[in-house]
Amino acid sequence: MLNSIINDLNRALAQHTLVNIYQTNQEVVYTGYVTTVSNTGIILATFDDFGLPDGAVFLAVAVIDEVEFASDDLDNMAFRIQTAEEEQFIQAGGLTMRFDEQRDLRRQVLSHAWVDHLVVMLVIKDDDHFYEGMVTSVTTDQVTIQLLNKFDYTDQPTFTLNPDELEVIEFQGKELTLQGIAAPHLRKLSHIATKEMTDAKLIPDTLRQLADHDSLVGLVPSHDKDLFFVGQINVVTENAVVMNLIDMTGQFGGYTVMRLTELHAVVLESDYLQTMRLFSLLNRARQQQIQPVLNDERLFDPTVDQFSARLTQAAAFRTILRLKLHDSTTLLGYPSQVGGARFIFHEVEDNQLDQVGKVYRISDIDEIAFGYLDAYLVERQLRVEGEL
Numbered sequence: 001m002l003n004s005i006i007n008d009l010n011r012a013l014a015q016h017t018l019v020n021i022y023q024t025n026q027e028v029v030y031t032g033y034v035t036t037v038s039n040t041g042i043i044l045a046t047f048d049d050f051g052l053p054d055g056a057v058f059l060a061v062a063v064i065d066e067v068e069f070a071s072d073d074l075d076n077m078a079f080r081i082q083t084a085e086e087e088q089f090i091q092a093g094g095l096t097m098r099f100d101e102q103r104d105l106r107r108q109v110l111s112h113a114w115v116d117h118l119v120v121m122l123v124i125k126d127d128d129h130f131y132e133g134m135v136t137s138v139t140t141d142q143v144t145i146q147l148l149n150k151f152d153y154t155d156q157p158t159f160t161l162n163p164d165e166l167e168v169i170e171f172q173g174k175e176l177t178l179q180g181i182a183a184p185h186l187r188k189l190s191h192i193a194t195k196e197m198t199d200a201k202l203i204p205d206t207l208r209q210l211a212d213h214d215s216l217v218g219l220v221p222s223h224d225k226d227l228f229f230v231g232q233i234n235v236v237t238e239n240a241v242v243m244n245l246i247d248m249t250g251q252f253g254g255y256t257v258m259r260l261t262e263l264h265a266v267v268l269e270s271d272y273l274q275t276m277r278l279f280s281l282l283n284r285a286r287q288q289q290i291q292p293v294l295n296d297e298r299l300f301d302p303t304v305d306q307f308s309a310r311l312t313q314a315a316a317f318r319t320i321l322r323l324k325l326h327d328s329t330t331l332l333g334y335p336s337q338v339g340g341a342r343f344i345f346h347e348v349e350d351n352q353l354d355q356v357g358k359v360y361r362i363s364d365i366d367e368i369a370f371g372y373l374d375a376y377l378v379e380r381q382l383r384v385e386g387e388l
Contacts, residue, residue: 009042013034013035018074019033020068020071023059024062024063024065026128031077042058043057043099043109045095050080050374051083053093054094055176058169059167079384087291088292090290095172104163106163113169114137119134120171121170121173125165132147142160148179150272175248178279182279185282191271192270195267195269196218196270198265200261203266204236204260207260211235211236217232219243219258220267221367231243231244234299237300240257241257243258245372246279253372254369254370257368259307295371311362319370321369322367324366325366331347332375334388336357341362342362343359343362
């Protein structure tokens with residue numbers, strides 16, 4: 001079995017072909033080009049979900065379950081990689097390091113990370129956590145990592161382990177690079193206690209006050225209190241709030257309309273918000289705050305029902321939206337025949353569009369997400385393929 005995987009990896013390397021790599025013990029699938037193969041592990045130059053170069057990953061051969069050379073998913077990724085190039089998306093650098101396949105790859109990655117002060121993401125044998133941090137020392141049989149916690153600045157332990165225990169090392173990706181640039185600034189920030197507003201009666205007015213400022217806040221929905229939307233409040237209507245979102249790397253992430261009755265909390269202060277403010281500032285300083293195909297300057301009328309307005313506009317232009325219904329169903333697609341109470345929704349699944357559609361009630365929608373990069377890419381591909 002191992003031999004056939006090594007053969008596949010060598011073929012991917014020789015043919016310089018885009019592959020998906022599936023792992024034995026976790027769900028994460030890596031897409032990219034194999035650049036180095038040794039008998040203990042590989043280096044894969046990876047791409048993110050949007051088709052952008054996203055640094056690289058070391059994978060121990062033992063955790064590789066399958067190397068996939070052809071699939072719908074790879075076709076979609078190839079389309080996205082081409083789109084990212086054509087539209088000149090902002091991107092972090094890809095892989096810049098050179099590796100010697102005759103020497104231990106893990107230790108080469110760790111040494112590079114130590115010398116260049118890189119933030120890395122680690123997966124350790126028999127441990128289901130992901131660790132992010134900076135390498136502070138490397139010897140043949142031990143490596144010390146200073147952990148970073150974007151959510152809680154008091155939790156920054158160091159730990160030491162044998163490099164052989166490392167199964168996955170991600171490095172030089174967009175988010176990790178940003179954390180590396182941010183690290184000296186983050187050290188100057190002090191931990192703050194999380195401050196949130198959970199009183200349902202006061203939430204609408206709190207949001208209205210925030211709509212006049214540019215401050216970043218968090219919204220926590222009632223249906224999933226582990227979920228956390230970060231961004232700026234754009235407008236508050238009678239029944240909803242519209243937020244300009246930012247993603248995990250502090251870039252503009254589209255808009256969301258959320259029903260006020262479905263909000264559990266507004267987070268006003270937290271360590272994570274401090275981190276995101278810093279990421280956002282760093283992106284602005286580097287002129288990387290928004291992808292060129294998106295628009296973060298939209299304004300919305302506070303006097304109209306934003307659920308109906310967004311559906312009506314999307315129906316007119318056949319724009320892709322993501323809906324979350326009150327029963328927690330999530331739908332991606334576009335609406336048609338929007339009436340006073342109902343509409344038809346044409347769902348996209350596996351790049352197939354339901355041309356007939358199903359009927360839903362406007363009052364059953366809790367959230368609408370729109371104007372974000374993934375929606376743009378799905379829509380563009382459907383148009384190119386003549387589905388839309």
